[in-house]
Amino acid sequence: MQNDLRKQEALDYHAKGRPGKIEVVPTKEAKTQRDLSLAYSPGVAEPCKEIKADPEAVYKYTAKGNLVAVISNGTAVLGLGDIGAEASKPVMEGKGVLFKIFADIDVFDIEINEKDPEKFVQIVKALEPTFGGINLEDIKAPECFYIEKALREQCSIPVMHDDQHGTAIISSAALLNALQIQKKKIDKVRFVVNGAGAAAMACIQLYVALGARPENFFLFDINGPLHRGRTDLEEFKRKFANAPADSNLEKALRNADVFVGLSVGNVVTGDMVKSMAKNPIVFALANPDPEISYEIAKASRNDVIIATGRTDFANQVNNVLGFPYIFRGALDVRARQINEAMKLAAVKALAELAQTPVPDIVNMAYNTKTISFGPDYIIPKPLDPRLLATVAPAVARAAMESGVAQQPITNWDSYVTELNKRLGLDNQVMRVLGSKARRDPKRIVFAEADNVKILKAAQIVFDEGVGYPILLGNEERIRDLADANGIDIEGLPIFDPKGEAMKEKRMQYSEHFFKKRQRKGINFYESQKMMRDRNYFGSMMVEMGDADAMISGLTKNYADTIRPAIEVIGTEEGVKKIAGMYLMLSKRGPLFLADTTINFNPTAEEIAEITMLAAREVRAFNIQPRVALLSYSNFGSSKSPEAHMMAEARRIIKERMPSLIVEGEMQASVAFNQELMKENYPFSELVDKDVNTLIFPNLASGNITYNILKELDAADAIGPILLGLKKPVHILQLGSSVRSIVNMSTIAVVDAQIKNQSATDEVIRRSPWWKRLKRNKQSVNV
Ligand SMILES: NC(=O)C1=CN([C@@H]2O[C@H](COP(=O)(O)OP(=O)(O)OC[C@H]3O[C@@H](n4cnc5c(N)ncnc54)[C@H](OP(=O)(O)O)[C@@H]3O)[C@@H](O)[C@H]2O)C=CC1
Ligand SMILES: CC(=O)C(=O)O
Numbered sequence: 001m002q003n004d005l006r007k008q009e010a011l012d013y014h015a016k017g018r019p020g021k022i023e024v025v026p027t028k029e030a031k032t033q034r035d036l037s038l039a040y041s042p043g044v045a046e047p048c049k050e051i052k053a054d055p056e057a058v059y060k061y062t063a064k065g066n067l068v069a070v071i072s073n074g075t076a077v078l079g080l081g082d083i084g085a086e087a088s089k090p091v092m093e094g095k096g097v098l099f100k101i102f103a104d105i106d107v108f109d110i111e112i113n114e115k116d117p118e119k120f121v122q123i124v125k126a127l128e129p130t131f132g133g134i135n136l137e138d139i140k141a142p143e144c145f146y147i148e149k150a151l152r153e154q155c156s157i158p159v160m161h162d163d164q165h166g167t168a169i170i171s172s173a174a175l176l177n178a179l180q181i182q183k184k185k186i187d188k189v190r191f192v193v194n195g196a197g198a199a200a201m202a203c204i205q206l207y208v209a210l211g212a213r214p215e216n217f218f219l220f221d222i223n224g225p226l227h228r229g230r231t232d233l234e235e236f237k238r239k240f241a242n243a244p245a246d247s248n249l250e251k252a253l254r255n256a257d258v259f260v261g262l263s264v265g266n267v268v269t270g271d272m273v274k275s276m277a278k279n280p281i282v283f284a285l286a287n288p289d290p291e292i293s294y295e296i297a298k299a300s301r302n303d304v305i306i307a308t309g310r311t312d313f314a315n316q317v318n319n320v321l322g323f324p325y326i327f328r329g330a331l332d333v334r335a336r337q338i339n340e341a342m343k344l345a346a347v348k349a350l351a352e353l354a355q356t357p358v359p360d361i362v363n364m365a366y367n368t369k370t371i372s373f374g375p376d377y378i379i380p381k382p383l384d385p386r387l388l389a390t391v392a393p394a395v396a397r398a399a400m401e402s403g404v405a406q407q408p409i410t411n412w413d414s415y416v417t418e419l420n421k422r423l424g425l426d427n428q429v430m431r432v433l434g435s436k437a438r439r440d441p442k443r444i445v446f447a448e449a450d451n452v453k454i455l456k457a458a459q460i461v462f463d464e465g466v467g468y469p470i471l472l473g474n475e476e477r478i479r480d481l482a483d484a485n486g487i488d489i490e491g492l493p494i495f496d497p498k499g500e501a502m503k504e505k506r507m508q509y510s511e512h513f514f515k516k517r518q519r520k521g522i523n524f525y526e527s528q529k530m531m532r533d534r535n536y537f538g539s540m541m542v543e544m545g546d547a548d549a550m551i552s553g554l555t556k557n558y559a560d561t562i563r564p565a566i567e568v569i570g571t572e573e574g575v576k577k578i579a580g581m582y583l584m585l586s587k588r589g590p591l592f593l594a595d596t597t598i599n600f601n602p603t604a605e606e607i608a609e610i611t612m613l614a615a616r617e618v619r620a621f622n623i624q625p626r627v628a629l630l631s632y633s634n635f636g637s638s639k640s641p642e643a644h645m646m647a648e649a650r651r652i653i654k655e656r657m658p659s660l661i662v663e664g665e666m667q668a669s670v671a672f673n674q675e676l677m678k679e680n681y682p683f684s685e686l687v688d689k690d691v692n693t694l695i696f697p698n699l700a701s702g703n704i705t706y707n708i709l710k711e712l713d714a715a716d717a718i719g720p721i722l723l724g725l726k727k728p729v730h731i732l733q734l735g736s737s738v739r740s741i742v743n744m745s746t747i748a749v750v751d752a753q754i755k756n757q758s759a760t761d762e763v764i765r766r767s768p769w770w771k772r773l774k775r776n777k778q779s780v781n782v
């Protein structure tokens with residue numbers, strides 16, 4: 001059942017919307033007639049002529065320098081074997097995605113229907129003008145050795161067969177760390193290696209370069225042990241034909257120190273691991289199923305260090321930790337090749353990174369507080385944002401020192417800053433929030449569940465394990481809508497505030513509401529009537545602890561949705577006004593904008609309060625707030641009351657929250673232009689600090705700015721995130737997309753975690769959601 005679910009989910013993921021996983025996006029304006037005549041004929045002839053005169057200019061005028069070809073003939077796809085060029089395309093597209101999200105490298109995936117190595121080389125060589133680098137992928141041994149060697153000799157751009165060298169680099173880093181923890185010396189340990197193909201042979205060679213002794217390796221291929229008596233062995237295998245002729249995996253593993261599997265799944269048993277030497281190391285790296293599962297190996301003995309290629313267990317040894325950063329470093333110095341020095345530099349950088357304390361964002365991304373160097377953390381995690389700025393510079397430097405760089409880096413600090421900018425925090429922010437939400441999912445009431453977008457979002461929220469949706473509305477209507485749109489809401493609770501079944505709850509809620517509002521113009525009859533309204537009922541569920549957060553507002557105007565929340569739930573202790581904040585995911589990273597939603601003309605005191613609420617929320621995203629109080633004036637240049645109000649707000653903030661980095665009043669151009677700031681306002685706290693939080697002097701300016709950014713596609717908007725309510729209610733913008741609803745739900749869950757609105761374990765464990773969630777829990781493999 002679980003496998004079926006996983007299979008269907010993977011297929012749906014690839015098929016939904018635009019089929020596949022990547023698209024091409026123009027990087028220049030191409031809207032007006034003038035743009036088109038620059039982008040294409042006649043303007044395009046000019047760079048063509050420049051490149052003809054100086055071939056190096058191709059890096060200046062085209063995308064070549066940041067474009068990598070991921071090329072396969074489909075002959076050794078993961079551990080699936082020779083499934084053909086076309087069937088390998090999802091893997092190659094997937095690599096394209098990873099190159100982009102982890103290192104901002106663009107990829108064309110190219111699947112070539114050619115098994116003859118010589119012809120394959122000719123085809124790839126002919127593609128050289130297009131690309132800055134070539135990543136060969138999933139090409140079987142021994143052909144891959146010839147292909148890579150020939151292309152390295154013939155091309156003047158870096159060529160790397162990732163299954164060989166990527167795997168060798170990552171597993172070497174993991175091996176060095178595992179040996180250190182197990183107190184073993186690389187030149188003393190005995191290795192058993194299952195698989196003698198592309199990945200295995202490259203790993204062995206790199207281990208030897210790091211000090212392992214060739215005679216200490218026993219190898220197995222599909223026909224058994226590699227021994228001297230075998231007449232079918234190619235030269236690269238003969239070099240390591242050390243195993244006894246009568247050996248098998250079971251015998252060889254007795255007293256072995258290290259097992260490396262780069263073959264097929266499930267060929268090693270727990271008993272075999274038990275028979276290994278003290279403090280053994282097991283790298284079961286076949287994908288998607290390892291040679292032995294993490295659980296079985298772990299259960300077999302306490303002193304084992306086990307790594308697999310999978311995302312869902314500790315110690316993921318997967319080449320995703322290498323190729324994006326190795327190519328980034330190589331492209332950035334325009335290296336002619338990826339040589340041994342660059343590979344060893346990557347090994348060292350990865351091994352050392354695992355030994356340094358991880359930033360909170362990594363713990364958050366992996367739902368733990370405890371990642372630290374040791375048997376369950378021998379290699380950095382793929383979502384560690386430090387990888388790019390650690391590995392790429394190490395590789396680039398090694399390229400320069402070993403003489404293959406054609407464009408040296410001179411300022412390493414600014415290179416690292418650029419790398420971090422490339423990564424952009426945007427996806428990362430949502431990824432981290434998603435992980436945080438999944439760690440402790442909460443119950444979310446969707447007040448407008450008779451809307452197809454809400455139902456789709458609720459299904460995603462549930463399937464992604466972010467929260468437990470509760471649907472409000474007429475059950476029959478909701479079910480019909482779900483059926484008509486193929487949305488699976490099996491097991492999700494549906495409550496109709498108007499229905500008979502809710503009579504008792506309605507009464508309980510109206511009594512509570514009446515008590516709260518009886519001296520604010522509400523009589524008991526009205527109170528009962530109001531509880532038939534889904535926004536009042538939903539807010540009351542949150543208030544009474546029957547739910548942890550509410551999402552509403554997709555179909556109603558803002559004021560009508562927020563009023564029930566304010567009347568039912570009210571503001572936090574000590575907070576007089578609520579406010580709205582947008583998270584804008586811009587190219588330069590996340591930007592927080594407030595107040596964009598509630599307060600028309602706040603006073604200085606209110607601006608200060610909004611700023612402090614916003615700063616607290618920004619910290620909840622694990623980001624240090626750096627706040628600009630915006631105006632049309634800079635530090636007193638205008639004497640107008642509006643300008644003075646922002647300066648006064650800063651004075652109040654500094655009194656109450658002295659550690660907050662906050663400056664103003666200032667113009668937006670100064671906030672975002674370090675040169676202007678340094679030159680004219682060197683005293684500013686924001687010198688050399690990128691502003692990430694913008695506070696506006698009134699609602700008009702905040703709201704207009706956020707809408708302009710959104711409509712010009714300058715940033716994706718998430719919000720408004722309501723600040724200052726006692727319990728989490730979040731209001732959608734009219735007509736929000738399904739993804740924005742999911743994002744808001746994620747924020748609502750995290751908000752509920754912060755506000756400590758914990759659902760009792762028992763309520764959750766007894767619920768139908770829980771059983772479905774358990775079934776759905778799935779692993780994702782890269
Ligand atoms: N975790 C990671 O980062 C990576 C994992 N891999 C995984 O490593 C595996 C091999 O990939 P790759 O080297 O590219 O592929 P190759 O086809 O080049 O090599 C496969 C090797 O496995 C051997 N083999 C197959 N079945 C068995 C068996 N039952 N017992 C012993 N040996 C067997 C083959 O033997 P023969 O030589 O006789 O055909 C061959 O030597 C795949 O599962 C792949 O997913 C690869 C790269 C990276
Ligand atoms: C990870 C990888 O490249 C493989 O399994 O082939």
Ligand SMILES: [Mg+2]
Pocket residue numbers: 078137138162163
């Ligand atoms: Mg591969």
